[in-house]
Amino acid sequence: MLHTVNKSPFESSSLKTCLSLARSGSDVLLIEDGVYGALAGSTHSPLVTEALEAVRVYALEPDLKARGLSGDRLIPGIEVVGYDGFVDLACTNDKIQNWL
Amino acid sequence: MSKAKKFMYINRHAPCGTVYAVEGLEVVLIGAAFEQDVCMAFVGDGVFQLKQDQDTADTGMKNFSPAYRALGDYEVNRLYVERESLEERGLTEDDLMPLTWEDEDDDWAEKPSIHIVDRAQLSDLIEEQDILLNF
Amino acid sequence: MKFSVMVNEGPYTHQASDSAYQFIRAALSAGHEIFRVFFYHDGVNNGTRLTTPPQDDRHIVNRWSELASEHDLDLVVCVAAAQRRGIVDPDEAKRNSKDGDNIAPGFRISGLGQLIEAGIESDRLLVFGD
Numbered sequence: 040m041l042h043t044v045n046k047s048p049f050e051s052s053s054l055k056t057c058l059s060l061a062r063s064g065s066d067v068l069l070i071e072d073g074v075y076g077a078l079a080g081s082t083h084s085p086l087v088t089e090a091l092e093a094v095r096v097y098a099l100e101p102d103l104k105a106r107g108l109s110g111d112r113l114i115p116g117i118e119v120v121g122y123d124g125f126v127d128l129a130c131t132n133d134k135i136q137n138w139l
Numbered sequence: 140m141s142k143a144k145k146f147m148y149i150n151r152h153a154p155c156g157t158v159y160a161v162e163g164l165e166v167v168l169i170g171a172a173f174e175q176d177v178c179m180a181f182v183g184d185g186v187f188q189l190k191q192d193q194d195t196a197d198t199g200m201k202n203f204s205p206a207y208r209a210l211g212d213y214e215v216n217r218l219y220v221e222r223e224s225l226e227e228r229g230l231t232e233d234d235l236m237p238l239t240w241e242d243e244d245d246d247w248a249e250k251p252s253i254h255i256v257d258r259a260q261l262s263d264l265i266e267e268q269d270i271l272l273n274f
Numbered sequence: 275m276k277f278s279v280m281v282n283e284g285p286y287t288h289q290a291s292d293s294a295y296q297f298i299r300a301a302l303s304a305g306h307e308i309f310r311v312f313f314y315h316d317g318v319n320n321g322t323r324l325t326t327p328p329q330d331d332r333h334i335v336n337r338w339s340e341l342a343s344e345h346d347l348d349l350v351v352c353v354a355a356a357q358r359r360g361i362v363d364p365d366e367a368k369r370n371s372k373d374g375d376n377i378a379p380g381f382r383i384s385g386l387g388q389l390i391e392a393g394i395e396s397d398r399l400l401v402f403g404d
Contacts, residue, residue, distance in 0.1 A: 040266060045293075045402075056151070056183055060262045071289045101296070102289075122300035129297075129398055130275050130306075136265060137401040139151070139273040139282065144394055159404075162315055165354060169386040173394065270393040272280075273401060 041132035045071040048083040144269040150185035163274025171213035178217035211240030278392035282403025284319035285334035290402040323378035342380030
């Protein structure tokens with residue numbers, strides 16, 4: 040199952056709710072302000088680092104770039120994908136939960 | 140006709156501050172006519188949608204909370220409320236509207252629509268769905 | 275793969291409409307089909323042709339209209355949400371005695387059943403919103 044999160048973890052509990060309900064083996068894609076959840080060294084990083092043991096976490100490259108975030112600022116283990124990768128994730132997962 | 144799909148409407152917004160709850164409810168009521176397998180989940184601030192005694196009179200806004208009572212008549216009778224979300228907000232099941240439906244297969248017995256589920260149960264329920272819509 | 279997409283926020287205030295547009299473009303260029311794009315909540319504001327952004331900014335509404343014409347997309351604006359927010363097609367204008375309409379080319383106004391149908395008929399339904 041693919042989960043998307045589009046809110047900063049500093050503003051909303053979406054990321055926390057998503058990670059607490061996503062089953063092991065799920066894909067979690069951070070888009071829009073959700074990409075701030077991919078930042079290493081933030082107060083929310085431990086939550087994501089722990090989640091990486093059970094789920095795959097992706098961050099959308101155009102949204103990272105738009106916010107001045109380069110790959111070396113991200114939590115290790117997070118995979119960066121473009122919109123083509125987003126489409127692929129939406130195909131390979133048989134359902135999608137957008138945490139709005 | 141192909142097999143019915145499983146629709147879950149996940150409600151995560153409080154009722155009054157934004158339009159998502161009321162317009163979400165409109166989708167559920169319209170969607171009920173399509174004879175799909177429908178349930179609702181209330182997570183996070185979404186649990187406030189079911190709070191008893193909502194009275195919007197002094198805000199000048201329309202009070203749509205009575206519409207939740209109609210869900211049972213539309214055969215939307217599985218409303219899953221996350222226990223942890225209630226507890227985090229200092230609420231119990233007694234704070235929620237007593238929503239029911241009538242089971243025609245059981246001599247129209249009146250049965251509760253609200254089911255309190257824990258996070259792990261809700262996670263399993265989400266995984267069972269085909270279509271997930273958030274409001 | 276057959277996709278449908280729901281857009282729940284208006285243009286410019288929220289990135290949702292931009293994200294949906296970019297996703298759909300990527301899906302089309304990968305050879306997938308878009309069954310329908312359904313606009314709900316403030317997302318109906320993506321469908322007014324009166325939008326006039328400054329010239330150095332993207333024209334979100336025209337972009338949708340152009341994509342619809344290039345790929346024969348079905349852009350559906352929810353009627354109930356549209357009436358609340360003043361998005362009107364010629365029929366609605368007549369029915370409600372309005373002095374004009376504002377629906378953009380390529381968009382049509384219809385009911386919420388179109389969203390449910392999109393969920394039933396598509397392989398995947400994605401939602402972009404707040």
